[in-house]
Amino acid sequence: MAIFDGFFDFDAQVLEATGKYDREYSSEDFTGYYGAFIGSGVCVYKNPDSMKVSFEGSTAWIAPGYLFIVGYWLANVPGPDEDPETFQGYSITLPSTGEYAIVARLDLARSLIELTYTEKADSYPDCLVLAYIDSGEGTVTDTREDINICGKIDALGDLSAKVQYAVNYIDNEVEARLEEARQQIEAQEQRLNAEIAKVAAQVEKLTPPAVGTVKFTASQKVGPEWLRCDGSFISEADYPELVAALGKLTPGVGTYDLLVSYANVQQMSNVCLYNGMAWTYLLKEQKLIGVNGTQANEISVSGVQGLVQLAAVDTVLSVCGGAVYLAQNNQSQNSFTLLECESFTGNEVSIEMTSLDTNSITSGLDMSFSVPNVVDANGKKLIMLGVFTTTVPAAGGAALEWELSKIKYAEWTAGDFAHADILTADFTPVKYAGQASAKADGGRSALTMLAFEHKNSDEALFAQASAYNQPDPGRQQDNFTFRFNICSLKNQVFGNIITEGLNNAFQPYITNYGIPNDTELPPLWHEIFKASSNPALNIIPIAGGSEYIYRAKIENRKLHYISGRYNPKTVYEYHTADVQLPSRCRLFKESVCYASAQGLWFVFVGTGLMFCETLEGENWGYLDTQDDVGVITQCGCLEYDEEGNALYISGVSTGGAKLVRLQLPPLYNYANDGAWLPHIASDGVPAYIKAKEPEESGAV
Structure with a gap:
């Protein structure tokens, strides 16, 4: 038997010995928290037509509303530039003939719930089926109450208040705590980076990196033996070892x-x-x-x-x-x-x-x-x-x-x-x-x-x-x-x-x-x-x-x-x-x-x-x-x-x-004369490549 305490009730603490938190939470913690008391289905509190599907011409309209799939939620609501009074919901264009299921599909690989359609089938993994449509006949079958493929939740009334409370709590409380945690992590990261830099400097003195080595740094003081990876052309006469390391068939991008x-x-x-x-x-x-x-x-x-x-x-x-x-x-x-x-x-x-x-x-x-x-x-x-x-x-x-x-x-x-x-x-x-x-x-x-x-x-x-x-x-x-x-x-x-x-x-x-x-x-x-x-x-x-x-x-x-x-x-x-x-x-x-x-x-x-x-x-x-x-x-x-x-x-x-x-860049005969430097950066931090040994560049 195992028990677990609630993660909203306790603050994370930084452990001095390791510089890490004693507890960490992921998206699964949040969705698991929601899923434990919400479940999956269409939320119909004060809105019996929530996510209801209608069909006009070749377009399926999904009415405004909310739904949940194992703790993940989707809001079909007017955007900031849309009029709530005239908002009809989400539209999907269907082929002119055939039987289709209008579904809300949870796609974890793309980090979203999408409203789409699929051909009518025996099962719909990771989906809530909102309706069946025969586009040739123009008929719609509402399936929201079918608990085998969809289901309605919070029909008695107070779930939306719970959800709103949870959302507000995340917006107002958790975000503030996460921001505080981020600041503490950044401070700790800076201290660790400083220590790593000291060690790296000593190691580099003992074993200098080879020509062609790439490093990321925001510092401008990298030494003349390092060139920025900006896609520029270098001649073989100036940097013979680097050109040999890169290979001569490397086009650059201006x-x-x-x-x-x-x-x-x-x-x-x-x-x-x-x-x-x-x-x-x-x-x-x-x-x-x-x-x-x-x-x-x-x-x-x-x-x-x-x-x-x-x-x-x-x-x-x-x-x-x-x-x-x-x-x-x-x-x-x-x-x-x-x-x-x-x-x-x-x-x-x-x-x-x-x-x-x-x-x-x-x-x-x-x-x-x-x-x-x-x-x-x-x-x-x-x-x-x-x-x-x-x-x-x-x-x-x-x-x-x-x-x-x-x-x-x-x-x-x-x-x-x-x-x-x-x-x-x-x-x-x-x-x-x-x-x-x-x-x-x-x-x-x-x-x-x-x-x-x-x-x-x-x-x-x-x-x-x-x-x-x-x-x-x-x-x-x-x-x-x-x-x-x-x-x-x-x-x-x-x-x-x-x-x-x-x-x-x-x-x-x-x-x-x-x-x-x-x-x-x-x-x-x-x-x-x-x-x-x-x-x-x-x-x-x-x-x-x-x-x-x-x-x-x-x-x-x-x-x-x-x-x-x-x-x-x-x-x-x-x-x-x-x-x-x-x-x-x-x-x-x-x-x-x-x-x-x-x-x-x-x-x-x-x-x-x-x-x-x-x-x-x-x-x-x-x-x-x-x-x-x-x-x-x-x-x-x-x-x-x-x-x-x-x-x-x-x-x-x-x-x-x-x-x-x-x-x-303009055409060079780089197959004989030189090579292009790679074009590399990571999160805005530039990369540098070692082009010469220090003694060749005049460095002491």
């Missing part, structure tokens, strides 16, 4: 400029560069934001009711040729949304989007890998739609048929989508269709993300895979040759075939007149197809500097990718970058760009930038951006402004929506 920062924003589009400004769209706020460091334009956007606010659905912004486009591909029937504003200068106060009818042209397509970027090529707009499959007879009148995959895309003039040209291109003729066993063993499409991409001079790069069967005269054995070609859809820049990749003839073996099984394919072929069934593992292929990167993934905290050269043509290869990345790293569809003025490839991984001079080698560097950008977990995008020689990173981190410009 400045980090936070151009956009919106707290509590969970969804934003990619960043798009147009007329000297960086543009992004905020979904919930319905605002188009344009910034360039000295100017910021906020443009209200109407006509966007067709866009859904789901973490799994990317919103793609395109600003090109004097027009603006917002698009979403929800990868299901009639869920491809394309909005157009045909006339745009960037100086508007507000714009209105027009919904373009895409239902008929996307019907029956596989859109799993389509990214709905819009580009402007010779005054025409282009967008990727998807892939469809047809069958054609085999040559020579044989009974077998081939399955032919084709890409479908649209080309139109702004303002006249109704007369768009719907075009197709052959994709992957690799499957038998007339024989069950042969079809089952057939080749797969070497899919990666399909998109018209301005980084590729408005081209769409894709892989075309094929298998050639050369049976022996006795029809007892088949000998297969596989080919893998990187193609450019409209043949404007890179030519139809950029490179011929795998071209391996297998040893003859007996088959059922079908394409070989997986176990008989070479390892590199497996890597080509490994991500074909999972769009989340893919990037948009990017070409630059006579090279291309076709696919990338992060596995075991390392970057793995497939690349090749198109000038001159080479066989594609599979590479692993020998850089151990932070555990929270990840890739996005728009993670890759080629900085032509720098001659560098950059890959954004959420926690920083990987970079290299050529994709053929494995000599990669890594620039951590967490201190300046945070950890981007959603909607990540990397863009390069060649004219301004700057990188733009956008996405949503734990702190909300971010758009940051990284100004790159």
